[in-house]
Amino acid sequence: MDISGLLGILFGFACMVVGILLDGELGSYWDTASVFITLGGTIFATMANYSFKSFKTIFKIIPIALKKDKTDFKQSIQTLINLANIARREGVLALENEAESLNDSFLKKGIILVVDGSDPELVKNILETELDFIEERHEQKQAMLYSMSAYAPAFGMAGTLIGLINMLKELDKPENVGPSMAVALVTTFYGVILANLFFTPLAGRLKEKTAIEVMHKQMLIEGILSIQVGENPRIIEEKLKAFLSDKKQTEISKKEKFIDERETR
Amino acid sequence: MDISGLLGILFGFACMVVGILLDGELGSYWDTASVFITLGGTIFATMANYSFKSFKTIFKIIPIALKKDKTDFKQSIQTLINLANIARREGVLALENEAESLNDSFLKKGIILVVDGSDPELVKNILETELDFIEERHEQKQAMLYSMSAYAPAFGMAGTLIGLINMLKELDKPENVGPSMAVALVTTFYGVILANLFFTPLAGRLKEKTAIEVMHKQMLIEGILSIQVGENPRIIEEKLKAFLSDKKQTEISKKEKFIDERETR
């Protein structure tokens, strides 16, 4: 669990509650009709917007969006260089045993393709096609959360219109006008908060996660292809380090030594 | 019929109705003038926006958008691998009989081109041109629904302006102000609901369908071209499986065996 996701949402709600309590009372902010209109409208419009198969995934997406990203670029570079060293010393066939113990299924698949002696063009083609479709599926999930963040304020507005229309039909009881309008505005408030403190941030988290995953897989592809053509592990390290930020590159240069120089030179 | 489309729209409307009934009555939400302005304006602006030939298709689009997607990637992979096995054993000419029994007209066309001995470049060129224009035509249909979802709130607003102008001309009868404003707001409500519970979700469904169809046809092209150059069916399987999600790939590995290994090795 990455702390920023839940904490951001909680602290954001806390700010709203503090803002409400400084001048009013929380009781005015619950309205059953508004929940039906805003939350129900948003969920069912999203359901109508997607095939049922896609819509179901929404319940898996939210915990994924909140989870901490565990991608460890440095560890993956280390793994790739180890594999490169083995491939250099003992040939690519020796990678067969190593492949078994790899955790990353994408890397594993790539290494197995290499061990199988597939054509480098084919390995590249297969891994890139797979990456393209992983990216596409992730973007669809973000898109689902972004449509929810667009539906929420629209149904918030629809609810406020309903509230105003109901109120205007009974203008003859002036003592009801204030409270009725307040209730009408609560629905817009729900829509704004749902969109800006829930759906948009979650979509943003998924977007960041996808970017990291795609960059990681691009690095893996680069590494796998370099191993296949038998490049020098030191050069592979140079290539892969370009995927890291300056700061991380320096850390590696200082603290760690990926390659036992004697072996590779 | 994919259940999410109709159910989403129905449940969405149900939420609106519940929201209305909790504080008011449904009767206030029917206004003939508003229907003319919102629905009429939206339909005729869309008609003006497109050639009559394109506009007519709108009536075919809606049932298509609601229909369940039947594309079966696994079945298509199986079919392509069967064709690849036949081509390997008996030559591409033997595919002529098989082509007759294929249901997918795009695949059929591709196989006939292969049987005819067309140049691989030409086969690729023809199939990709066709895919491009299929995609373009689908995007135009989505665009039509997206323009309707943009016109609907605009005409909703136009109707509310009409309602307000009519009301303001008769401010001397104060007992009419409330009901008149209520009627004015009904038009905006129609626009919001039409856009967010009908046109936008339908456009979204078409978009998802198009994405699946395009991905499926890309897979077919990949398969057809691999068959033409006589690639090993096992490699073709690897290539085509990259178009599936991880989960489906595992299912295939576990439950099914596309290829009789003895034959292809």
Place this chain on the structure above:
Amino acid sequence: MDISGLLGILFGFACMVVGILLDGELGSYWDTASVFITLGGTIFATMANYSFKSFKTIFKIIPIALKKDKTDFKQSIQTLINLANIARREGVLALENEAESLNDSFLKKGIILVVDGSDPELVKNILETELDFIEERHEQKQAMLYSMSAYAPAFGMAGTLIGLINMLKELDKPENVGPSMAVALVTTFYGVILANLFFTPLAGRLKEKTAIEVMHKQMLIEGILSIQVGENPRIIEEKLKAFLSDKKQTEISKKEKFIDERETR
């Protein structure tokens, strides 16, 4: 004249008129000041937005947008195949006489380039450059109508602000407030209607026309280049039919025979 353009606009206006008459009277919807502000503002802002040379073309664009598209893909395929047959039997030089009688100036230009014995690379380069700039010029014209559809509601809002400011200065005559506000809102109404029932639909029509013209010219380029390298007319037919929809392709297969098979085999 494509009926959908004018009819859409007319029926759309009719819906507005019906909507108005059901509750009020048309007289309230004419205001000279509002016409100056909305229509004048929109036209002159657009004039300021473009060079005078571009701005002048606006008067030619509107009838073009309303005109029916006459592009006949099937006829063009037939023409290209005829030319291909002549080129095969009698050589490309024989196309010189044919070129004279061609109506389509783009096709004519391409055929003359072929007859002149220009390098295929050069023919492709010239025709594609020309297509690029045709597309660019068309997009600029769409852009002009789209900016008008963005200026119209902005000046509608400006007019409403003017109306409200004028009214607020004279709040001491309460009997004027209603009618003055009504007049103020008329300007916003003008802006919404101009944008959504006139400029946006016209821009949309131009966009559709451009898409068809570009697709048609791409098909002509494909055909011209195939004729130049002396491809088999049957293959050319296959290639060009990929530019048609499935339905039209079937029509051709059933009803017509482009090529006399004895001649080309």
Place this chain on the structure above:
Amino acid sequence: MDISGLLGILFGFACMVVGILLDGELGSYWDTASVFITLGGTIFATMANYSFKSFKTIFKIIPIALKKDKTDFKQSIQTLINLANIARREGVLALENEAESLNDSFLKKGIILVVDGSDPELVKNILETELDFIEERHEQKQAMLYSMSAYAPAFGMAGTLIGLINMLKELDKPENVGPSMAVALVTTFYGVILANLFFTPLAGRLKEKTAIEVMHKQMLIEGILSIQVGENPRIIEEKLKAFLSDKKQTEISKKEKFIDERETR
């Protein structure tokens, strides 16, 4: 000075003035606080948005946007064909003298590179890099005007909020409410007019100018490279004419003859 720029802005303002005078008086439309908020806010937000070096150029951009575009495609084609003829007859070195008298610095630079005997790849590379960065710098200037047209209505709204807040603090003097609200709305009016009658049109003009300049320079590059490889001037003419509209192409064919046919054949 291209007349449409200034005239469009002037006539647009005139329409606003007429619209104001038909119902009210101009005096109500001046408010010092509103000028500070709208114009000051827009200018200083733009200043904060850019480095001081970029921000300074805003004062040069406006006259450039208003100036008439003098690019003469036909004249440039004539010049390129003359150069091509000289290069054919006397070799590219003979272009050295001609280069001196060229007005267009981009063309001059290209011809000097050709005379210097630079590699064609290098000439193309240098000229295209230069064109890319010219385009980028122009787009940044447009972007500056577009941000001003986004800041103006935002600060207009900020000013209206200030006006309303000030007014609401003094609700006990009801005779002030009308005039105070009028003043509050004036700021929004300023923002709308600044954006739609000034910044957006100017940005649009720059965009059109950039498009013409880029197209012109692309034509020059095409011409320079053709001269370098010694292409036939008649072919160069064909290539360059593709950059003109149909109408202009016909004018050239009819009225003018770029090339003395005897010389080049």
Place this chain on the structure above:
Amino acid sequence: MDISGLLGILFGFACMVVGILLDGELGSYWDTASVFITLGGTIFATMANYSFKSFKTIFKIIPIALKKDKTDFKQSIQTLINLANIARREGVLALENEAESLNDSFLKKGIILVVDGSDPELVKNILETELDFIEERHEQKQAMLYSMSAYAPAFGMAGTLIGLINMLKELDKPENVGPSMAVALVTTFYGVILANLFFTPLAGRLKEKTAIEVMHKQMLIEGILSIQVGENPRIIEEKLKAFLSDKKQTEISKKEKFIDERETR
């Protein structure tokens, strides 16, 4: 510190203060609840939108956005030409000592790759991958500021809704209505000002900085690759000068001479 950043923000605030003081008093513009809702909501929604690791960088971004850009294209061209001269006279190995004294870590890395005798394709690949990810990381930081500038007005609106709802619940005390509505509007005002005088301008500054950095690094890559293949320093100068504006190119031609002509010819 680039003066335009801080001064723009300060002068912008000053304009708001002047605008407020001309009609009202500053005291009405402080409201604790509004600060919680607008600023708290914006910050925590942004926190929820990003992983904690990314969110933390926000505090480093703001001073970076305000800092003056120190990139000196002319100095870098001079450095590259010096390196090119050394490489020509003494071979690329002689660059090893020079590399030590280079300040720019990107240039240093490139030169070391050249000295190491890496394949030109590899050098290009590594440097371009690194540039791609530098660009991506910068764009993520801009995106963070842009999301803050989108969240701020949304939470401003949420706060105004809270204020209105609280007020409407107490309509029975009419003397409170004015001040309560004023407080409600203050929150919207905060949102507009935060977005338009703080977050958007800062994001704009970062965007400009990124564009300059990317262009500079592209020039360095061009230079490094030219040095590696041993191109003539005079040609390198021509190539690199294409990255400068016309004005700067002329300055260089007039005032400075990068290359001692005798040496290179």
